[in-house]
Amino acid sequence: xxxxxxxxxxxxxxxxxxxxxxxxxxxxxxxxxxxxxxxxxxxxxxxxxxxxxxxxxxxxxxxxxxxxxxxxxxxxxxxxxxxxxxxxxxxxxxxxxxxxxxxxxxxxxxxxxxxxxxxxxxxxxxxxxxxxxxxxxxxxxxxxxxxxxxxxxxxxxxxxxxxxxxxxxxxxxxxxxxxxxxxxxxxxxxxxxxxxxxxxxxxxxxxxxxxxxxxxxxxxxxxxxxxxxxxxxxxxxxxxxxxxxxx
Amino acid sequence: xxxxxxxxxxxxxxxxxxxxxxxxxxxxxxxxxxxxxxxxxxxxxxxxxxxxxxxxxxxxxxxxxxxxxxxxxxxxxxxxxxxxxxxxxxxxxxxxxxxxxxxxxxxxxxxxx
Numbered sequence: 001x002x003x004x005x006x007x008x009x010x011x012x013x014x015x016x017x018x019x020x021x022x023x024x025x026x027x028x029x030x031x032x033x034x035x036x037x038x039x040x041x042x043x044x045x046x047x048x049x050x051x052x053x054x055x056x057x058x059x060x061x062x063x064x065x066x067x068x069x070x071x072x073x074x075x076x077x078x079x080x081x082x083x084x085x086x087x088x089x090x091x092x093x094x095x096x097x098x099x100x101x102x103x104x105x106x107x108x109x110x111x112x113x114x115x116x117x118x119x120x121x122x123x124x125x126x127x128x129x130x131x132x133x134x135x136x137x138x139x140x141x142x143x144x145x146x147x148x149x150x151x152x153x154x155x156x157x158x159x160x161x162x163x164x165x166x167x168x169x170x171x172x173x174x175x176x177x178x179x180x181x182x183x184x185x186x187x188x189x190x191x192x193x194x195x196x197x198x199x200x201x202x203x204x205x206x207x208x209x210x211x212x213x214x215x216x217x218x219x220x221x222x223x224x225x226x227x228x229x230x231x232x233x234x235x236x237x238x239x240x241x242x243x244x245x246x247x
Numbered sequence: 248x249x250x251x252x253x254x255x256x257x258x259x260x261x262x263x264x265x266x267x268x269x270x271x272x273x274x275x276x277x278x279x280x281x282x283x284x285x286x287x288x289x290x291x292x293x294x295x296x297x298x299x300x301x302x303x304x305x306x307x308x309x310x311x312x313x314x315x316x317x318x319x320x321x322x323x324x325x326x327x328x329x330x331x332x333x334x335x336x337x338x339x340x341x342x343x344x345x346x347x348x349x350x351x352x353x354x355x356x357x358x359x360x
Contacts, residue, residue, distance in 0.1 A: 160329060193250065203253040206325040229257060236254035 001031040006039045006081060010051065011091040013098050021098060023089075024048075030081060036088060037065055037076040040102075053102035060216050063152030066093050067102050073157035073214045094157040095166075109153050112169050115195050116177035121188025139184040146179035146224055148217040155211035155221050161204050168204035169196060171211035171221035178224040181231075197232040205229070256321060263318025270311050296360070305357045313350035320346035 006028055013021040028042045037055055044051050055065035058077045065076045068091040070084065081088075096104035126133075155171035156162050162170050177196050181189045196202050205225045212222040239245045277290060286292075298304035320342035327338045 164329070197250045199249075199251040199253070201251070203251050203257065206329065208329075230261070232250075233254035233258045233261075236250070236252070237258070239250075 001033070003029045004032050004081065006030050007087040008036075008039055008043065009087050009089045010040075010043075010102070011098075012051075012101050014050075014100060025087070032082055034081050035077050036067075036069055036074075036079040036081065036084075036090065039081065039088075040076060040090070051102075052100045061150060063150035063216075066152045066154050066157065067091065068094055068157065073154040075152060075154070075216050078216055093153060095159075095163045096153070096157070106153060108166065109151075109156055109170070109173070112173045113151070113176065116169065116173045117188055117192055117195075118173070118176040118180060120180060120183065120186050121191065122185065123187030133185045135184055142184075143179045143182035146175050146182070146219060146221075149176055149179075149219050149221075150217050152216060154214045154216060158210040158214040160208055160210065161206060165200075165204050167200045169201050171205075171225065172219075174202055174205075174228060175219060175221035175224035178228050181228075193232065193235065196228060197235065202228045202232060259314055259317045260321040261318075263314035263316070264322075266311055266314045267318055271315060274311075299357060299360045305360070309350070309353055309357055312353040313346075316346040316349045317343075 008026045008028070009023045010026060011021050012018070012024045026043045026047055028039055028047065030039050030042060037058060040051065040053055041055075053065070053067065053076070055077065056062040057064070060075050060078045063075070066073060067076050068074075068089075069076065069079045070089050071091075073093060076090070090102065092098050092102045092104045096106060096108070099105050149172055151172060153172065159168075159171055162168050174196050177192045180186045181192060202225050205222075207222060207226060209222045212220045215221060277287065280287060281290070299308060324335070324339050324342050328335055332338060
């Protein structure tokens with residue numbers, strides 16, 4: 001395997017000793033077909049065991065290793081070294097507080113995710129003896145793409161609106177709410193609308209579309225948010241213009 | 248948490264965006280052709296005047312102009328916010344008033360035909 005000398009400029013921050021974050025330069029030899037995560041692992045194993053970052057699966061399914069690579073939110077296990085020339089700048093995910101080095105605190109996203117109730121809320125209780133829920137391929141297609149979200153938060157790091165207005169519920173959480181709203185087995189849309197059709201919900205989105213560009217699972221959260229806007233607008237006109245709120 | 252009243256602004260914005268995407272490039276092209284002296288058949292002054300003279304024609308022309316103006320005003324408001332201009336209320340008032348003034352002017356001109 002052909003090796004290449006990789007130069008990385010990694011953001012470092014130790015809350016116990018540092019007052020501000022700074023960059024540290026590393027040089028490490030890596031196989032040409034490797035990824036940025038391989039380079040970080042080699043640094044940690046051979047040069048600097050104090051370097052902190054999150055990772056788990058190394059195959060773009062767990063969503064733990066998101067970081068800014070040359071200013072772009074990427075999974076470091078999916079950022080191929082061959083696509084970068086010169087010094088590669090690695091920073092923690094934008095818009096999240098830094099805990100240590102490349103590790104950020106995801107609490108804000110987790111809290112928002114909980115608020116949108118991203119799980120099936122059945123319309124009515126159904127005993128197991130009543131059998132399974134059946135779904136047609138067309139019903140599955142309405143939400144399937146949105147099930148592929150891996151909660152990696154790259155869309156939050158890419159979203160300028162979330163950067164400007166941190167109370168914005170944001171792309172992944174709204175796309176997941178939409179995933180359950182679109183599911184024929186679900187009856188929880190009214191509860192979720194209270195959150196996602198509020199001022200800090202979908203209406204903070206100005207359709208920049210960066211969320212869909214950076215999504216490593218090709219979920220297209222921007223499309224989910226536009227569909228939520230149309231559905232929420234129809235709700236609003238029904239509630240305000242039809243007698244009885246259109247119920 | 249209360250549901251937002253944003254649909255009043257967003258729905259005409261979305262409708263205007265669709266109108267802009269479908270109509271405006273064609274209108275720009277046809278206007279350019281007309282300006283260069285190549286008026287496409289069926290779009291000569293007499294037939295365009297007849298369109299603007301009919302009730303349905305007036306409604307159609309007004310719809311295209313008013314929705315496009317509203318959509319552009321709202322898009323510009325969001326762009327201002329994204330570029331860091333945080334006087335959102337002022338920006339919104341100026342832009343929406345401009346769109347409303349343009350729409351009223353269009354209605355007045357159409358009704359005079």
